[in-house]
Amino acid sequence: MSALSxxxxxxxxxxxxxxxxxxxxxxxxxxGYLFLAPWLVGLVLITIGPMAASLYLSFTDxxxxxxxxxxxxxNYTRMLEDTRLQNSxxxxxxxxxxxxxxxxxxxxxxxxILDRGMRGLSFYRSVxxxxxxxxxxxxxxxxxxxxxxxxxxxxxxxxxxxxEGKGWIADPSTALGTLMVLNVWTFGAPMVIFLAxxxxxxxxxxxxxxxDGASKVRQFATITIPLxxxxxxxxxxxQIIGAFQSFTQxxxxxxxxxxxxxxxxxxxxxxxxxxxxxxNMGYASAMAWLLLLIIAAFTFINFIASKWWVFYDD
Amino acid sequence: xxxxxxxxxxxxxxxxxTTTPDSPPVHSDADDELSxxxxxxxxxxxxxxxxxxxxxxxxxxxxxxxLRPNDLIFREAGxxxxxxxxxNYTEGWNALQSPFGHYMMNSMVVVIGSIIGNLVSCxxxxxxxxxxxxxxxxxxxxxxxxTIMLPIHVIIVPQYIIFSELGWVxxxxxxxxxxxxxxxxxFVFLMVQFIRGLPKELDEAARIDGCGHVRIFTRIILPLMxxxxxxxxxxxxxxxxxxxxxxxxxxTDPEMYTVPVxxxxxxxxxxxxxWGSMFAxxxxxxxxxxxxxxxxxxxxxxxxxxxxxx
Numbered sequence: 001m002s003a004l005s006x007x008x009x010x011x012x013x014x015x016x017x018x019x020x021x022x023x024x025x026x027x028x029x030x031x032g033y034l035f036l037a038p039w040l041v042g043l044v045l046i047t048i049g050p051m052a053a054s055l056y057l058s059f060t061d062x063x064x065x066x067x068x069x070x071x072x073x074x075n076y077t078r079m080l081e082d083t084r085l086q087n088s089x090x091x092x093x094x095x096x097x098x099x100x101x102x103x104x105x106x107x108x109x110x111x112x113i114l115d116r117g118m119r120g121l122s123f124y125r126s127v128x129x130x131x132x133x134x135x136x137x138x139x140x141x142x143x144x145x146x147x148x149x150x151x152x153x154x155x156x157x158x159x160x161x162x163x164e165g166k167g168w169i170a171d172p173s174t175a176l177g178t179l180m181v182l183n184v185w186t187f188g189a190p191m192v193i194f195l196a197x198x199x200x201x202x203x204x205x206x207x208x209x210x211x212d213g214a215s216k217v218r219q220f221a222t223i224t225i226p227l228x229x230x231x232x233x234x235x236x237x238x239q240i241i242g243a244f245q246s247f248t249q250x251x252x253x254x255x256x257x258x259x260x261x262x263x264x265x266x267x268x269x270x271x272x273x274x275x276x277x278x279x280n281m282g283y284a285s286a287m288a289w290l291l292l293l294i295i296a297a298f299t300f301i302n303f304i305a306s307k308w309w310v311f312y313d314d
Numbered sequence: 315x316x317x318x319x320x321x322x323x324x325x326x327x328x329x330x331x332t333t334t335p336d337s338p339p340v341h342s343d344a345d346d347e348l349s350x351x352x353x354x355x356x357x358x359x360x361x362x363x364x365x366x367x368x369x370x371x372x373x374x375x376x377x378x379x380x381l382r383p384n385d386l387i388f389r390e391a392g393x394x395x396x397x398x399x400x401x402n403y404t405e406g407w408n409a410l411q412s413p414f415g416h417y418m419m420n421s422m423v424v425v426i427g428s429i430i431g432n433l434v435s436c437x438x439x440x441x442x443x444x445x446x447x448x449x450x451x452x453x454x455x456x457x458x459x460x461t462i463m464l465p466i467h468v469i470i471v472p473q474y475i476i477f478s479e480l481g482w483v484x485x486x487x488x489x490x491x492x493x494x495x496x497x498x499x500x501f502v503f504l505m506v507q508f509i510r511g512l513p514k515e516l517d518e519a520a521r522i523d524g525c526g527h528v529r530i531f532t533r534i535i536l537p538l539m540x541x542x543x544x545x546x547x548x549x550x551x552x553x554x555x556x557x558x559x560x561x562x563x564x565x566t567d568p569e570m571y572t573v574p575v576x577x578x579x580x581x582x583x584x585x586x587x588x589w590g591s592m593f594a595x596x597x598x599x600x601x602x603x604x605x606x607x608x609x610x611x612x613x614x615x616x617x618x619x620x621x622x623x624x
Contacts, residue, residue: 025447028446028447028448028527029446029447029448029449031442031446031526031527031528032442032446032447032448032451033442033448035438035439035441035442035446035527035531036438036439036442036443036448036454037438038434038435038438038439038494038495038496039435039436039438039439039458039495039496039502040454041495042435042492042494042495042496042497043457043458043461043495043497045495046469046473046491046492046495046497047461047464047469047497049472050468050469050470050471050472050473050476051464051468051469051472053471053472053475054468054469054471054472057471057472064475064478113358113362114362119355119359120359120362124362124366125615126607126611127366127369127370128366128369129614129615130369130370130373130604130607131369131370131373133552133603133607133614134373134556134600134603134604136556136558137555137556137558137574137599137600137603138556138558138573138574138577138578138581138596138599139577139595139596139597139599139600140596140600142577142581142592142593142596143372143373143376143593143596145581146387146589146593147372151388152388153372153375153391156388156389156390156391157391160391185369189618192615192618193618196618241463241465244465245465245466245467247558247559248556248558248559248574251558251562251578252558252578252581255581255582256582268467268559271467272559272563275470275471276474276563281471281475284471285468285471285472287467288465288467288468288470288471289468291465291467291468292464292465292467292468295463295465299463
């Protein structure tokens with residue numbers, strides 16, 4: 001199962017014994033690094049170099065004009081007092097922990113309904129998948145701004161049912177909810193992954209179970225779900241990592257402010273404002289490292305917890 | 315599954331069925347099962363279609379609204395059009411400093427540059443990881459996998475500083491150069507998975523015939539990995555076309571705006587006055603992605619499936 005299992009397998013790979021390389025092996029090594037050259041240059045210049053620089057900058061005060069000034073842990077202690085930052089963390093966590101489970105439940109439910117040789121499967125799959133491709137665009141964010149506006153589509157529909165709506169985006173208590181709806185709307189991508197996972201479950205398991213008289217519900221609980229846990233885990237890790245980095249929709253829907261009343265102020269949006277609005281590059285770097293730590297911590301927790309609930313067939 | 319099970323089930327169910335007093339004698343249980351599942355199937359299709367319509371309704375409604383006068387957009391929740399307001403499109407097209415086509419061209423340049431970059435650099439790295447032996451390969455491979463999950467935020471600040479020192483802000487270089495250096499590790503991984511699935515005998519036969527690695531790569535592996543290259547092309551297209559964060563940061567000169575940045579400036583400048591033309595340009599901006607989706611579906615689904623699961 002993809003990058004995640006790939007990583008856990010790496011540890012198990014036995015270390016090659018150190019010995020002299022033959023001429024052919026030396027040549028292969030040279031060719032190997034030649035093919036790898038663009039990636040290696042990118043790794044050093046675009047990824048690791050800037051990462052190191054970012055770590056350094058996180059301990060400085062830097063506004064692009066004057067050279068960076070070493071301030072030690074100031075940026076980090078400042079975060080402890082920055083209530084807007086803490087609020088942005090709260091908003092982001094709320095968004096991640098509400099919308100990701102809902103999105104995955106929708107994805108799993110639809111995948112189960114569409115599973116196995118159903119007529120029109122590829123048609124339904126395409127219809128449900130399309131929003132995932134468009135959902136990250138500015139155009140959809142523009143649409144969301146109208147739909148959930150005071151006289152937007154949602155309220156027009158509600159009015160037909162005699163319900164009086166409100167300005168969903170203008171109200172701090174519901175603005176974040178509209179973004180969660182948008183995230184759930186893009187359940188198509190994890191659904192496609194679930195569908196592929198369901199197809200990998202050997203049909204003979206179900207055959208054996210129904211010969212033994214197991215009901216559909218029982219088959220679902222004892223075959224489908226356990227064998228699908230690696231895919232559920234994969235989707236969970238992927239969607240959590242992605243949701244922590246959400247930016248575009250909150251930016252466009254709130255006009256770049258994170259409003260109303262900071263209710264859609266995602267962590268990344270606050271980071272953007274600090275770094276590229278106020279040019280507090282040191283502070284923004286420290287924030288970026290906090291984000292990395294949070295994402296790494298959650299991925300790590302996920303991996304640890306997976307030992308208890310993810311079932312690997314091998 | 316059902317083909318094997320169904321006959322068995324019927325034979326075992328038949329005696330039980332005849333003993334039930336309610337079942338009419340002329341009705342065989344096989345018919346019952348068929349008609350029962352047929353109505354159930356019909357209901358399932360109706361529900362799935364209804365759900366699909368709800369899912370796509372916002373998009374369809376935006377399309378319809380882009381052809382309506384402004385005041386109607388806020389009163390008409392249906393899709394039926396009484397008038398065709400094409401002026402939304404002409405107004406929207408010319409609402410910004412440059413015609414909207416200019417921003418589409420800018421986006422196209424970035425997209426094509428990114429596609430070429432990803433195809434060349436990622437396939438090279440993938441070949442090395444999948445087929446060549448060299449020291450520290452598994453370490454480098456692990457690093458490559460980890461970079462897939464790295465948030466761009468931890469590198470964007472220094473990257474911005476470097477590119478602005480080099481005078482590359484407001485050019486497309488900061489957007490395309492990283493792709494030429496295989497920083498989209500996701501695609502490296504996708505291609506590694508694909509190459510691993512190709513029979514090794516092909517390379518070995520070619521090597522016996524005296525082919526070097528460059529020739530094996532260009533003449534054997536690359537032609538065989540067309541599906542993976544197609545998936546990469548399609549995903550790169552869509553992700554680059556939609557990408558907002560880095561384009562917002564690097565492109566501040568209106569002349570250099572790409573579609574997402576231009577659209578966003580449109581939203582900010584017109585506030586709420588001209589939704590019709592804003593919708594019109596939003597639709598225009600979605601068309602390329604939609605076309606790629608329409609013609610590249612097969613590779614999209616395959617790509618997701620093969621990277622999601624082995």
